[in-house]
Amino acid sequence: EVQLVESGGDLVQPGESLRLSCAVSGFTVSSNYVNWVRQAPGKGLEWLSVTYINGAADYADSVKGRFTVSRDNSRNTLFLQMNSLTTEDTAVYYCARGDGFFDYWGQGTLVIVSS
Amino acid sequence: DIQMTQSPSSLSASVGDRVTITCRASEDTHKSVAWYQQKPGKAPKFLLYATSRLGSGVPSRFTGSGSGTEYTLTVNTLQSEDSATYYCQQYYHYPRTFGQGTKVEIK
Numbered sequence: 001e002v003q004l005v006e007s008g009g010d011l012v013q014p015g016e017s018l019r020l021s022c023a024v025s026g027f028t029v030s031s032n033y034v035n036w037v038r039q040a041p042g043k044g045l046e047w048l049s050v051t052y053i054n055g056a057a058d059y060a061d062s063v064k065g066r067f068t069v070s071r072d073n074s075r076n077t078l079f080l081q082m083n084s085l086t087t088e089d090t091a092v093y094y095c096a097r098g099d100g101f102f103d104y105w106g107q108g109t110l111v112i113v114s115s
Numbered sequence: 116d117i118q119m120t121q122s123p124s125s126l127s128a129s130v131g132d133r134v135t136i137t138c139r140a141s142e143d144t145h146k147s148v149a150w151y152q153q154k155p156g157k158a159p160k161f162l163l164y165a166t167s168r169l170g171s172g173v174p175s176r177f178t179g180s181g182s183g184t185e186y187t188l189t190v191n192t193l194q195s196e197d198s199a200t201y202y203c204q205q206y207y208h209y210p211r212t213f214g215q216g217t218k219v220e221i222k
Contacts, residue, residue: 105161
């Protein structure tokens with residue numbers, strides 16, 4: 001059974017950093033594309049990043065230079081390092097599998113950026 | 116970036132009705148369009164890809180069509196459990212982009 005489980009969401013102050021995790025079971029992260037998507041309260045879905053099979057990544061302009069994805073193949077886990085957080089980054093963060101469309105999603109983890 | 120514009124933003128329909136949601140892309144997405152269903156407090160659920168292909172386990176009352184810049188999701192014979200917000204998404208280009216969502220309510 002395919003499962004993605006996000007963790008690491010928290011309440012942080014503007015300017016701080018946070019690292020989210022996406023633990024995967026049922027498929028191998030090193031053989032699949034995995035994305036991060038977020039949803040601000042009461043808003044729609046925003047794609048943030050993709051990690052390619054070769055470990056390289058692409059990012060949305062809104063987070064480029066502040067967010068970095070990485071992967072631990074031995075733990076079948078992906079990470080989203082988020083720096084210089086602002087109140088605009090307050091959202092539920094999802095990881096999702098897919099090259100193009102996203103067939104499996106995690107349950108999400110809530111990040112609140114507030115002073 | 117490719118903009119995806121959904122209409123309507125919300126609708127109300129009765130059980131058994133047929134409802135149609137439209138998604139217009141700012142440029143040709145060559146049928147690389149997916150649809151998702153999201154219920155309150157839950158993660159999005161994948162419904163269709165490549166405009167009209169059903170995801171695994173998705174009921175056949177969900178159908179998709181379209182080409183070029185205009186795509187539709189139709190829910191035939193609406194059920195009470197179909198009350199949700201629906202999103203289209205293009206995957207022809209990066210960044211992947213979503214429509215703003217259509218909230219479907221049951222009368």
